[in-house]
Amino acid sequence: MKNVQIIGSGFSSLSAACYLAKAGYSVDVYEKNDSLGGRARAFQQDGFTFDMGPSWYWMPDIFERFFHDFGKKTSDYYELVRLNPAYKVFFEDNETVEIPGSIEDIYTLFDSIEPGSASNLEKFINSAAFNYKASMDELVYRPGNSILELVTPQTVTRVNQFFSTVRSAIRRDFTNPKLIKILEFPVLFLGAKPENTPAFYNFMNYADLVLGTWYPMGGMYKIVEGMIELGKELGVNYHTNAQIEEIITSDNTAVGLRINGLVEYSDIVLSGADYHHTEQLLNPDSRMYTEDYWASRTFAPSALIFYVGFDKKLYNVRHHNLFFDEDFDQHAVQIYDTPSWPDDPLFYTCFPSITDPSVAPEGKENAFFLIPLAPGIEDSEERRQHYFDLVMSRLETLTNQSLKEHVIYNKSFCVDDFKSQYNSYKGNAYGMANTLKQTAFLRPKIKSKKVDHLFFTGQLTVPGPGVPPALISGKISANQILKNVKHELKHANI
Ligand SMILES: Cc1cc2nc3c(=O)[nH]c(=O)nc-3n(C[C@H](O)[C@H](O)[C@H](O)COP(=O)(O)OP(=O)(O)OC[C@H]3O[C@@H](n4cnc5c(N)ncnc54)[C@H](O)[C@@H]3O)c2cc1C
Numbered sequence: 491m492k493n494v495q496i497i498g499s500g501f502s503s504l505s506a507a508c509y510l511a512k513a514g515y516s517v518d519v520y521e522k523n524d525s526l527g528g529r530a531r532a533f534q535q536d537g538f539t540f541d542m543g544p545s546w547y548w549m550p551d552i553f554e555r556f557f558h559d560f561g562k563k564t565s566d567y568y569e570l571v572r573l574n575p576a577y578k579v580f581f582e583d584n585e586t587v588e589i590p591g592s593i594e595d596i597y598t599l600f601d602s603i604e605p606g607s608a609s610n611l612e613k614f615i616n617s618a619a620f621n622y623k624a625s626m627d628e629l630v631y632r633p634g635n636s637i638l639e640l641v642t643p644q645t646v647t648r649v650n651q652f653f654s655t656v657r658s659a660i661r662r663d664f665t666n667p668k669l670i671k672i673l674e675f676p677v678l679f680l681g682a683k684p685e686n687t688p689a690f691y692n693f694m695n696y697a698d699l700v701l702g703t704w705y706p707m708g709g710m711y712k713i714v715e716g717m718i719e720l721g722k723e724l725g726v727n728y729h730t731n732a733q734i735e736e737i738i739t740s741d742n743t744a745v746g747l748r749i750n751g752l753v754e755y756s757d758i759v760l761s762g763a764d765y766h767h768t769e770q771l772l773n774p775d776s777r778m779y780t781e782d783y784w785a786s787r788t789f790a791p792s793a794l795i796f797y798v799g800f801d802k803k804l805y806n807v808r809h810h811n812l813f814f815d816e817d818f819d820q821h822a823v824q825i826y827d828t829p830s831w832p833d834d835p836l837f838y839t840c841f842p843s844i845t846d847p848s849v850a851p852e853g854k855e856n857a858f859f860l861i862p863l864a865p866g867i868e869d870s871e872e873r874r875q876h877y878f879d880l881v882m883s884r885l886e887t888l889t890n891q892s893l894k895e896h897v898i899y900n901k902s903f904c905v906d907d908f909k910s911q912y913n914s915y916k917g918n919a920y921g922m923a924n925t926l927k928q929t930a931f932l933r934p935k936i937k938s939k940k941v942d943h944l945f946f947t948g949q950l951t952v953p954g955p956g957v958p959p960a961l962i963s964g965k966i967s968a969n970q971i972l973k974n975v976k977h978e979l980k981h982a983n984i
Contacts, residue, residue: 491516494971495747495756497734497771500528501957502948503762504717505964508560510760511724513972518756519721520732520749522913526718528762529912529920530957532711533797536899537851539709540797543919544957545840545858546679546810547704548697552626552958553713559965560720567716568706571845576703577810579675580888581668588808589672593700604666614663614673615696620644621651622693630959633966634931634952648690652926656691657684671814678862681790681923681955683822688926703810705845713957734763737771737944744944758943758975760967764921765934765950767913776940784915788928790955791825791862792905793919794877798857799850799899804841806889811839815888821862829864831873837861837881854898866916869905878902920956921949929954936970945971 494510496503499521511517525531529543547553553564564570574591581587587603590596593615597608624644632639640652651659660673674684676694706712718728729749736748737759746755761768766784769777816834824832840858843850850856859881878900886893905917922928933952938944947967953959 492758492975493518493756494758494760495520495754496760496762497747497768498522498528498762498948499526499728499730500762500948501530501714501717501960502963502967503528503760504714504721505556505961506760506762506947506968507721507726507964508717508724509965509968510971511721511726512560513968515758517721517726518754519726519728520734520747521728521730522733523911524730526728526730527711527714530710530714532709532714535797535901536799537854538797538799538856538899539711539849540856540858540901541710541842542795542797542903544710545842547706547710547713547957548679549626549701549958550704551701552961556961556965557716557720560724562720564706564716567719568708568712570704570706573703573705573809573845575808576698577812578808579668579672579812580815581671582815584888585668587668587672589699591702596699600669604664604669607664607666607669610663614659614692615700618692618694618696619700621648621690622696624648625690625693629930630953630962631966632930632952633936633970634933635935637931640930645690651690651692652688652929654689655685656687656689659689659692660684671818674818675812675814679920679956681920682788682925683826686788686826686923686925688929691924705809705842707846707848709842709846709849710957734771737761737768737941739772739776739941739944742776742940743942744938758945758971760945760947760971762946762948762964764912764914764918765946765948766915768946772941772944776938778938778940779934788826788923788925789865789916789918790920790923790949792865792867792908792914792917793903794861794863794874794905795903796857796859796878796881797899797901797903798859798897800855800857800893800896801853801898802855802896803853804855804857804889804893805891807839807841807844809841809844811841813837813839813884813888815884825862825864829867831863831867831877832861835861835877835880837884839885862919863905865905865918867905869917874902874904915950921954924954936967937974943975945974 493516496519575588601608676698738746744759843856908914908917
């Protein structure tokens with residue numbers, strides 16, 4: 491039986507491991523940290539369960555499709571609930587908007603904010619639905635080897651949407667600033683500014699407004715646990731505290747890994763660790779991309795995160811809350827154009843214990859705060875404390891309640907932690923942005939062109955940042971391995 495060694499245990503690695511084990515490989519997953527899940531790890535403290543990374547469960551069809559590939563359903567592993575309202579948005583004039591959990595109610599909401607906008611939204615959503623279907627049925631599952639992969643009967647009718655931006659498309663049809671912010675928010679998940687994101691990506695609005703926001707009871711880590719359980723059923727071996735120090739090559743072929751000082755051999759190496767870091771595990775001649783290449787890419791933001799326990803239940807908030815009460819564009823400039831700590835940051839909070847009593851002790855609230863930041867900026871305890879105080883004060887004012895004296899647990903995570911805990915390039919939180927110049931075949935390659943039997947997966951490859959793309963990336967990489975590596979097993983596509 492051929493053996494594959496997988497570096498890292500993020501969603502892309504967990505996904506690839508399942509597909510490769512199903513195809514008959516012996517699979518070993520090596521994770522440097524003491525628990526599996528990568529950026530989606532969780533930890534428990536004082537009766538709270540904190541998800542450390544993703545909190546938005548979007549595109550439920552992609553998760554369903556993943557488990558279906560193994561004859562399973564998400565409900566075999568976790569219980570999903572649809573959130574209604576999906577989320578709450580706070581604006582600068584003390585106004586708030588709650589996004590309902592059904593598209594019909596969203597049409598009504600739009601009309602109430604900008605009379606007549608529901609019909610524009612319907613047209614916009616129809617276009618987004620078309621793009622979603624064209625992408626998810628085929629495009630995003632392609633390996634990014636050639637520009638021709640983008641040419642389908644659906645995309646040729648929409649070429650203009652690759653050269654116009656989400657921002658211009660939204661501003662053509664909507665004038666109310668609140669609606670514009672609501673519609674521009676979903677593409678932030680792709681890691682770039684709406685004015686740098688092709689209009690074709692409006693399918694994120696379909697994901698948001700039509701497919702809805704879901705939550706796995708017990709927390710996002712339930713997805714990780716489900717995938718590990720599935721992997722174990724398929725025979726995958728998982729190793730934690732397993733730091734990969736070198737990819738061993740012979741005759742330009744990957745033949746194994748140095749793990750905590752010991753060399754273990756294999757037939758194939760697949761890395762789900764950050765791409766830049768993985769290439770540092772090779773000698774410089776074997777790397778495909780130079781430091782200049784990485785420095786010239788647009789990376790998704792880093793983040794300052796606080797995991798907070800409150801000794802009381804909070805009011806005037808929902809499970810997901812977006813604070814757009816400061817200037818959206820100015821914060822974006824400080825992330826992408828002149829990297830610096832934001833003067834007046836936008837931020838996001840999640841209170842999963844509003845939906846799920848199991849993640850906090852009775853009568854208490856579990857909170858996650860996130861401020862997007864420029865990757866690579868200088869991190870310090872003083873700065874973290876400054877922003878914690880700032881966020882608490884703003885939340886107190888906007889929700890009209892006292893909070894600071896109710897904090898019973900607070901842990902921060904920022905640029906330096908992304909670097910030290912995940913070997914993340916410049917401390918990026920979720921990989922490389924999906925701009926026009928960094929889409930599909932223009933992203934770092936799945937298969938090394940310099941080292942045979944070495945493959946990559948994860949948020950820096952195709953299709954890009956986010957949990958659903960990571961699941962897809964794992965499938966694409968597994969497929970590329972099956973197609974590219976000659977061996978005795980007879981495989982069909984998985
Ligand atoms: C704060 C935050 C919030 C997010 N919110 C959302 C959200 O709400 N919804 C959504 O869909 N997506 C969200 N994302 C994005 C999503 O979590 C990621 O895109 C996805 O989890 C990335 O998976 P991955 O497999 O590419 O990489 P990772 O999860 O980064 O996995 C890589 C793994 O490799 C390990 N590793 C690195 N170097 C080595 C080494 N030398 N040896 C061994 N192991 C190594 C790392 O420790 C890590 O575990 C968020 C991300 C963050 C950080």
